[in-house]
Amino acid sequence: xxxxxxxxxxxxxxxxxxxxxxxxxxxxxxxxxxxxxxxxxxxxxxxxxxxxxxxxxxxxxxxxxxxxxxxxxxxxxxxxxxxxxxxxxxxxxxxxxxxxxxxxxxxxxxxxxxxxxxxxxxxxxxxxxxxxxxxxxxxxxxxxxxxxxxxxxxxxxxxxxxxxxxxxxxxxxxxxxxxxxxxxxxxxxxxxxxxxxxxxxxxxxxxxxxxxxxxxxxxxxxxxxxxxxxxxxxxxxxxxxxxxxxxxxxxxxxxxxxxxxxxxxxxxxxxxxxxxxxxxxxxxxxxxxxxxxxxxxxxxxxxxxxxxxxxxxxxxxxxxxxxxxxxxxxxxxxxxxxxxxxxxxxxxxxx
Amino acid sequence: xxxxxxxxxxxxxxxxxxxxxxxxxxxxxxxxxxxxxxxxxxxxxxxxxxxxxxxxxxxxxxxxxxxxxxxxxxxxxxxxxxxxxxxxxxxxxxxxxxxxxxxxxxxxxxxxxxxxxxxxxxxxxxxxxxxxxxxxxxxxxxxxxxxxxxxxxxxxxxxxxxxxxxxxxxxxxxxxxxxxxxxxxxxxxxxxxxxxxxxxxxxxxxxxxxxxxxxxxxxxxxxxxxxxxxxxxxxxxxxxxxxxxxxxxxxxxxxxxxxxxxxxxxxxxxxxxxxxxxxxxxxxxxxxxxxxxxxxxxxxxxxxxxxxxxxxxxxxxxxxxxxxxxxxxxxxxxxxxxxxxxxxxxxxxxx
Ligand SMILES: CC(C)[C@H](C(=O)O)[C@@H](O)C(=O)O
Ligand SMILES: CC(C)[C@H](C(=O)O)[C@@H](O)C(=O)O
Numbered sequence: 001x002x003x004x005x006x007x008x009x010x011x012x013x014x015x016x017x018x019x020x021x022x023x024x025x026x027x028x029x030x031x032x033x034x035x036x037x038x039x040x041x042x043x044x045x046x047x048x049x050x051x052x053x054x055x056x057x058x059x060x061x062x063x064x065x066x067x068x069x070x071x072x073x074x075x076x077x078x079x080x081x082x083x084x085x086x087x088x089x090x091x092x093x094x095x096x097x098x099x100x101x102x103x104x105x106x107x108x109x110x111x112x113x114x115x116x117x118x119x120x121x122x123x124x125x126x127x128x129x130x131x132x133x134x135x136x137x138x139x140x141x142x143x144x145x146x147x148x149x150x151x152x153x154x155x156x157x158x159x160x161x162x163x164x165x166x167x168x169x170x171x172x173x174x175x176x177x178x179x180x181x182x183x184x185x186x187x188x189x190x191x192x193x194x195x196x197x198x199x200x201x202x203x204x205x206x207x208x209x210x211x212x213x214x215x216x217x218x219x220x221x222x223x224x225x226x227x228x229x230x231x232x233x234x235x236x237x238x239x240x241x242x243x244x245x246x247x248x249x250x251x252x253x254x255x256x257x258x259x260x261x262x263x264x265x266x267x268x269x270x271x272x273x274x275x276x277x278x279x280x281x282x283x284x285x286x287x288x289x290x291x292x293x294x295x296x297x298x299x300x301x302x303x304x305x306x307x308x309x310x311x312x313x314x315x316x317x318x319x320x321x322x323x324x325x326x327x328x329x330x331x332x333x334x335x336x337x338x339x340x341x342x343x344x345x346x347x348x349x350x351x
Numbered sequence: 352x353x354x355x356x357x358x359x360x361x362x363x364x365x366x367x368x369x370x371x372x373x374x375x376x377x378x379x380x381x382x383x384x385x386x387x388x389x390x391x392x393x394x395x396x397x398x399x400x401x402x403x404x405x406x407x408x409x410x411x412x413x414x415x416x417x418x419x420x421x422x423x424x425x426x427x428x429x430x431x432x433x434x435x436x437x438x439x440x441x442x443x444x445x446x447x448x449x450x451x452x453x454x455x456x457x458x459x460x461x462x463x464x465x466x467x468x469x470x471x472x473x474x475x476x477x478x479x480x481x482x483x484x485x486x487x488x489x490x491x492x493x494x495x496x497x498x499x500x501x502x503x504x505x506x507x508x509x510x511x512x513x514x515x516x517x518x519x520x521x522x523x524x525x526x527x528x529x530x531x532x533x534x535x536x537x538x539x540x541x542x543x544x545x546x547x548x549x550x551x552x553x554x555x556x557x558x559x560x561x562x563x564x565x566x567x568x569x570x571x572x573x574x575x576x577x578x579x580x581x582x583x584x585x586x587x588x589x590x591x592x593x594x595x596x597x598x599x600x601x602x603x604x605x606x607x608x609x610x611x612x613x614x615x616x617x618x619x620x621x622x623x624x625x626x627x628x629x630x631x632x633x634x635x636x637x638x639x640x641x642x643x644x645x646x647x648x649x650x651x652x653x654x655x656x657x658x659x660x661x662x663x664x665x666x667x668x669x670x671x672x673x674x675x676x677x678x679x680x681x682x683x684x685x686x687x688x689x690x691x692x693x694x695x696x697x698x699x700x701x702x
Binding site: 080081085087091116117118119122138139141144145146149152153154155156157158159160161162163164189190191192193194195196197198199200201220221222224225227228229242243245246247248249250252253254256 | 431432436438442467468469470473489490492495496497500503504505506507508509510511512513514515540541542543544545546547548549550551552571572573575576578579580593594596597598599600601603604605
């Protein structure tokens, strides 16, 4: 298998470096060999090549079996009005790899419930997966730009979806639901947006293909409340790109242990882009203390979804669970372990 | 003063009926006389006139000194694909009255902290006001519609803002900050949206007019996290229409007592539309047990912002605070009082 590594900026190289050790060991334990090819993306790519994503990096990612990314961005490249920005690398990669579905499992280990901002009784039983559409909507819709009319500047972004873009991501959510609690919550703003009314129509059509799965439609403002008020009632949640950006972050902060959460961005052909949900954390970059578990758990998703090695994936997930149960903690969770020490502990538990 | 009452649907008529008693008493205590003119809006207007907002109702609201609304909608009119829907009344009213800024104070009485989904230490000290742009963005941008191209249906919504629309609402946020902790958090998605980059530029210009106020720019996904993780650090938050729809609801659920939260929608000339943030609650409609405090506190905002009677407003707010301190509760907060009994208790404390 050919894996492209995109360590990126800030703590990205540290957590990717550690995670690769776990990924290699778990794959080997199942008899699989991995080739790694490292490329630049984000701020480091801007510094070297003047662009956040070179054609060469994109081509390598398109040809690979899977891509593991750390994080992009940092104060050095932080001006949103700048022409060249790190996150363009990420957006270009998503579009270029056609990874239209971003999956974020949100679970919390029982021993970590105390880190949550929520009362324990609200968090107990939380086990959801948020499926965010990733290559459409306001992020990529045209026209998009600014103009001055009669001396007044105006700016336009366009939210556009066609039924195929909706169908493929909603279908993925329903397929995930088959393996879980058999319920999909589709989030939209159908009382205001035309795109949401189309979303709701297509979602109803997909639901008819899955008679054993229950479909619940929820308005995005209601979803923002339910995530905080009763997160344990949510199982598979599916929504468009911008709503997903907001709701996935809201969902992940509920756990209080964002450094542990992985994500997978999947396309039609199994190719995928895997990354922790945390950012580049410039404040702790270079110190070797970042929590590597979000990236390590992302390699488990990589093994499961792109390499179809579910046993290797389960080895990693069980090893991480065990390490937490054994009381091992990095600094962000009140412990003292370095990234490397935590990773050693996970490897020791791979079985 | 001429006040239009729009009780609307569900529990709307019950809570408006109670709140008018408090409003009348508080205004009288300050020597002001109010005339009330009641009109239909939402589902009840659809049933009678076939439209959620008649020209007559809109004209009455435009001519009034202030409008007090209950809630619109309910299962009877719930199909988002229907041509005529209750929320069109609300959207038409906002646009027709040109109330471009929706203000939602989010505070929690110390005695009610236990109702919150958050741990008490996270909620302590929460006292923010969210200012949501209300007449622009995805809600009203053109083009907006659906079409079939080569057999594939697509839908478009348009997010458009001009600098004047941004300036007036951001300025209102800065003016509010002058009376508070002197900090404005402006929420956008400037790393992705052109409209947000214009928003950020105009916000910086407004900030230059208020040198004593600190401006913090925050991405909407970060804001969705901070609201849950550290809400006490937020004071005045300002954002565009759709982000505001999501974040105001997220912010209000933190308190655990949504039935108590008021809102004000203000235009340039002092005219305003006041309503509780809760919905029409069809499950308890007609039972006389809805919490009237959200609507009662909305009348306090009406007195302060539209009638310029801050003393009458303070009377109401203090009476409500006192009633809560005295342990009085409606059913939603674990008590037994009816809407009418709770209102009687507030009136008894008006001073
Ligand atoms: C960096 C940014 C463009 C990106 C997004 O908005 O998609 C990030 O917030 C994310 O969620 O992966
Ligand atoms: C009913 C709906 C159109 C409305 C909105 O989205 O603005 C509501 O959610 C609100 O926040 O007042």
